[in-house]
Amino acid sequence: MPRDTRGQLLETGLAMLLRQGYSGLGIQAVLREAGVPKGSFYHFFSSKEDFALQVVDAYMAEVHKGLDVALGDTALSPLDRVRRFFELSRDKYESEGRLGCLLGGLGQELAGISETFQGKIEGCFAVIVGRIADCLEEARQQGQLPADNDPQHMANLLLNCWEGAALRSRLWRDTAPLDAMLDFYFSAARSA
Template structure:
């Protein structure tokens, strides 16, 4: 079944927001890339901001699929499942040319000037943290990380470190910062 006009616009938006950010996303370029008339865009989206917020929702659908695939793999211990999610993300970054995390990029670009985006992106990071902290709580219960660890705090730290490494990976167009961060974090987490 062929994708709808709305789906084509959102898919193109994923790529264009990752490559160009919000401020350099031209609606005309989006319409040309998808062969969509201007009126159709405004049939599906109230504004450029509404469009970008819906692209973030589409991005989060992909993130949740990755979380489900990695964290739901009960054949792996919890720490391996958490690391696997980030390894899957690293693989996606490689396919995208090491452009990093769209949430991180948009957050850096817009969070200080647009409260709507700041709230949306922080909400997305909150969802990630919640899912990761449940997995880290399982690791704590198993004794894989110290019992006095705070899984929510560890999940926030993991996500914060990852976003910083993703930025450096984007700057270098290289996975080394991502790999180094994962090795350091998971070694440190197990030692407490």
């Protein structure tokens, strides 16, 4: 993410949203931590909600980079590429203090009270699922998955399991739930 003023605010906001959630996020605290004057915030963002939504967009740009790196690595089999995406995500969570997925955290906090965030987060998840499903379809065509498997269903199941494991990983401050989930899912997928 660029280190311009807007980029600084988004980067700081991402870290703070992961640690404190939306309800605990204060604009003054973001400005203080980013070392940016108050007027700068309202130059780039119309409100706290607009700011958080733009943080989600910045987060998704990073997710897309991870998807591109992992799913684009044709030296790996399709299933191994999908697993690699989640391993890269796990490593990122580890580097950020095992706080898990921003989408999952905000979704748990806000989906029941904000249709805007519910739609935004579900849209982000749908994009991730779609890209994973495409790779799982390739795995199905290559015989890595049974011919009657539905790649869209398998991708949704994988993301659902991942988000649950990410929550447990955050609670435990340990990546073990993520690793166990990946081992279970890919073992089951290969043997189904």
